[in-house]
Amino acid sequence: MPNPLSICVVEKDAARAKEITEALHQGGWADVTVITDDASLTQTLASTEPDLVLIDLANPRRDTLETLSEASGARQRPVAMFVDESDPELSTAAIQAGVSAYVVGGLSGERIRPVLETAIARFRMMTQMQSELEAAKKALAERKTIDRAKGLLIQAKGLSEDDAYRLMRKAAMDQGKRLIDVAQALVTASELLR
Structure with missing residues (x-):
């Protein structure tokens, strides 16, 4: 049964974006939009209004991370960010920017579903706490x-x-x-x- 959530994937590498999209489709998510250009992120998100944003970054810099977190609407929807290398400063900045899941070790197909479910649950919890x-x-x-x-x-x-x-x-x-x-x-x- 397909998952009704719409997902936006932010990935510059087209081949990698295809792998992620296929993994999402296998996980039951059919409504997937891919953004390969960070410059169009805000505009594409405004037009598609996804339920969740998945960002895959090989080596994020703090300014890139903050820009992507803000543009992806991390305060309005769950955002899962996958990175290849661990950096305590960047993970702290990501969480402060509202990222729901900051996953070190890259993105693999078998990890997508549990990470996205955790990001959604954490986002809901944080939204409820903010409301309270x-x-x-x-x-x-x-x-x-x-x-x-x-x-x-x-x-x-x-x-x-x-x-x-x-x-x-x-x-x-x-x-x-x-x-x-x-x-x-x-x-x-x-x-x-x-």
Whole structure:
């Protein structure tokens, strides 16, 4: 059964690209696009919008790696990078650039499926963690705004903290708004009245 994921292969050597494409087809991936020119990477990715990018580099340099990682959309989709030689600095740079899998030892047909599956799983995990981090940051910012609004009510009306919170909550319910919206309006009004 063919795998429905679309894959973009970045490989300058045409013969090597053919080997990789054949290995992908044998692994069940039928929708494969090959890019042999780094210059067209961004444009081709924009037009094909692949689910995964596979990059095969014999001897990557840091600037090439960073350019390819950025152009391949490593933050938007799984990117698996295969290199021939180990370099701790480059592997760290690749991971920091968002590459989901950085595999040393080159690309061989029997390794493609497990590496790509791992890259997909790691990408999903990192995406979920990023989402959770953003949600936590947003909740913290909202909590700070609510606390600031409570402080303004305490200062202006001489209320206790609980009473200030209840007053904002009642206003939110009466107006059909979220508590954070009422708190933000109060903070904004306070800043305008200074």
